[in-house]
Amino acid sequence: MDPLIETRLRSAIRDIPDFPKPGIMFKDITPVFLDAKLCDELADAFIEKLPGPIDAICAIESRGFFFGIMIANKLKIPLFPVRKAGKLPSKTISYSYNLEYGSATLEMHTGIIKPGWRVMIHDDLLATGGTAAAAAELIKAENGKVAAFSFLVELSFLGGRNKIQPYSNTILPLTTF
Numbered sequence: 001m002d003p004l005i006e007t008r009l010r011s012a013i014r015d016i017p018d019f020p021k022p023g024i025m026f027k028d029i030t031p032v033f034l035d036a037k038l039c040d041e042l043a044d045a046f047i048e049k050l051p052g053p054i055d056a057i058c059a060i061e062s063r064g065f066f067f068g069i070m071i072a073n074k075l076k077i078p079l080f081p082v083r084k085a086g087k088l089p090s091k092t093i094s095y096s097y098n099l100e101y102g103s104a105t106l107e108m109h110t111g112i113i114k115p116g117w118r119v120m121i122h123d124d125l126l127a128t129g130g131t132a133a134a135a136a137e138l139i140k141a142e143n144g145k146v147a148a149f150s151f152l153v154e155l156s157f158l159g160g161r162n163k164i165q166p167y168s169n170t171i172l173p174l175t176t177f
């Protein structure tokens with residue numbers, strides 16, 4: 001990946017202190033989408049990093065949808081969403097996981113994954129890894145293979161990589177803080 005692209009990505013990401021609650025430094029990626037050329041190059045950068053073929057992308061609600069669909073379109077492969085409970089209209093499976101306070105549930109439609117599909121899970125940011133691990137559990141439950149994880153940003157000090165490594169060693173962040 002061209003180091004200049006990472007530099008441009010890092011300068012487009014905006015730090016918002018104390019959002020959504022005190023003590024959290026929120027990495028706001030919305031300015032990235034104001035630069036269409038950068039977006040195109042970032043989608044290519046994800047594809048360049050892939051060590052092997054993938055059959056589909058699992059995009060995590062909601063900021064995972066943006067680059068998820070761009071990568072899937074470039075590769076001409078299917079995309080399916082993983083969403084918060086109660087949002088998907090057809091038959092779903094769900095997986096609940098613990099947060100710092102309370103729990104969260106993610107869902108996906110059943111019957112999408114074809115036998116043997118190698119799926120890349122995509123989200124905007126890897127923090128503690130709970131969300132991406134929950135998506136991986138859903139894919140496993142539907143007999144898919146987790147081939148890779150990709151993120152615009154990894155917050156390495158939160159150790160999320162350790163939580164998702166058991167599902168796939170291919171963890172592709174475009175930049176790390």
Ligand code: AMP
Pocket residue numbers: 024025026027028060061062063123124125126127128129130131132160
């Ligand atoms: P986690 O499950 O802890 O890895 O959290 C990842 C999910 O929460 C992703 O969908 C992110 O969009 C969001 N998230 C967590 N922490 C941050 C942060 N500091 N800035 C922006 N998004 C975050």
